[in-house]
Amino acid sequence: MRPLRVVVIGAGLAGLEAALRLERAGIGVILIEREPHPGGRAAGSLLHGFRFTPGAHAFRSGDQRLLERVASLGLGLEIDPLPAGSEGQLLRDRVSAIHPTRLRGIARLPGAGLGGLRLPRIQRLLARYARVLDTQAPERAAGIDDRSAFEFGRLYFGRRLAERWIEATLAEVTLGDARETSRVLFLVRHGLGDGARRVVLRSGVGVLVEAMAKGRTLQLGVDAAALERSAAGGLRIVAAGASSASFEADAVVCATPPAEAARIANPLLSYAERAFFAESRAVASVVLSVGLACERGLGPRRIRIPPVEALPLSHVAIETGSRGEAIPAGHAVVTLIARDAWSRPHLAAPAEVVEKELLVHGERIVPVLAHTPLFTQLARWESAYPRFDVGRFRAIGRFQTIQEQARRDGRRLYFAGDYLVGPCMEGALASGARAAQAVLTDLGVRPPRGERP
């Protein structure tokens, strides 16, 4: 019998996870990637001997899929929890150490006032919703996707805690506006965190991308343009450009952001699927990475800036050389990450202007930025993170139902990406795993023993 072949379009974390799982089940996989390197938004950078991820990616010690993948690739020693006391939050011009995943720590957030007295309610609320809160399938909570995270926080804990806890958390981890973001996203990922710690990979997320890409059949620099049914009963992917390369497959996983997925898969989509993709929105972000010779006393830190502080920045990350080989010893990379509202009008502004303005604000928080940098790198994302506004989880639930029907009708087209589960690396991996599981079921292939679906 002819061996099965699956094409995965997009070698970001979602596509890489899907490809890895399919290959481990014995399926031949080709990964098509438009850029000259894999990784998508989690791709690493190498500049002046510094290896870093332009988004200064961190995750939580509760992100099971990420931890499992890191361990399965033998990267366990790369896991590095941020030291206690290294998370901070800005109140006016002062940064205070925070512990935002414990009740007592939340009550003591700078500027939180007396809202903390009402905090124990969060445990009752989380217990009430526990049945539907599922990090791997958040659409299960569609029934409570009826209110913004900010409204929810103000109602139960008061305005100050809504601003200093919920708005600050969502601004940091999704760059999203808590006044529009669904409370489901907050509850499912950030409600309490159970003391989960912030974790980084010593050499940057780039090491994970490299390990996931190693050994895969990658077609880099290939821009998938269209998908059609082939005469042989499978699917054909046609690439853009002079080569007009095409790839035949028994099944296709489209692991690109939603706008691209809609463009590529258009002829095979239903009206409702096109509407789902058209309504998928994203936040923009401008990110400035600054390489510095390290001042004494500068340690790894993440500093959150609540939107009520009215600065362009949502957070600042400091990574220092002493923590690994990614950044040379005695040096640091400071990453300034701007909010959507500031980034959008600056996406096309001259780089010198953008850089200067971000540095002026950054210096107020990290004074060492006033020193001459060794290098700066400006990255601009029109779609940095998918938005999960109120109603989005209901829309994802409906989209999943349509996918199940299309699979029953014999369509072998699957979608993966953080926009389907959660705006983070864990969400991207979970979506890739789900897509791979669906392909295996439909092609009648068993997943390898011991692998979690």
Ligand SMILES: Cc1cc2nc3c(=O)[nH]c(=O)nc-3n(C[C@H](O)[C@H](O)[C@H](O)COP(=O)(O)OP(=O)(O)OC[C@H]3O[C@@H](n4cnc5c(N)ncnc54)[C@H](O)[C@@H]3O)c2cc1C
């Ligand atoms: C500034 C920033 C900071 C972040 N910080 C964090 C963090 O601290 N923690 C965290 O968990 N997450 C963070 N994230 C989010 C995280 O990076 C993403 O959730 C995750 O990388 C998304 O992976 P993905 O595979 O879904 O999408 P992507 O990474 O976007 O991958 C999609 C891939 O598809 C390719 N593609 C698109 N169109 C085509 C085409 N036509 N043909 C072929 N290939 C195509 C793209 O080039 C890309 O490689 C951050 C993101 C940004 C931008």
